[in-house]
Amino acid sequence: MKKLEVNKELCIGCGACVAIDSNHFDFDEDGLSEVINNEDIESEECLNAMSSCPTNAISYQEEN
Ligand code: SF4
Numbered sequence: 001m002k003k004l005e006v007n008k009e010l011c012i013g014c015g016a017c018v019a020i021d022s023n024h025f026d027f028d029e030d031g032l033s034e035v036i037n038n039e040d041i042e043s044e045e046c047l048n049a050m051s052s053c054p055t056n057a058i059s060y061q062e063e064n
Contacts, residue, residue, distance in 0.1 A: 002060040004035045004046070010057035017058060021049035025058075033057070 004024060006017075011032045017025040018033060024046050028034040040046070041060070050058045 001063045002041065003038045003063045004041050005059055005061045006033045006035055007057045007059070008032050010055040011053075012055055012057075014054060016052045016054070017049040020052055021045040025049060 006025070008030075013027070013031040013033070015027070015033075018027060021043075023043075024035060024037050024041065025033050026036045
């Protein structure tokens with residue numbers, strides 16, 4: 001199973017992913033993006049959010 005992951009080392013908190021796909025992304029207490037939902041992670045909105053991230057901080061990871 002794939003899951004979404006935000007690399008907090010790369011995230012600059014620009015908010016693009018949250019604006020595009022608030023179903024999957026929200027800000028954490030540090031103002032960085034975090035994944036809030038791992039359902040339907042290949043939706044058009046989710047793919048758009050991933051490709052809109054300026055630092056390529058969002059990726060799919062294999063869940064063990
Ligand atoms: S688009 Fe990328 S850099 Fe911007 S808040 Fe989302 S994960 Fe962080």
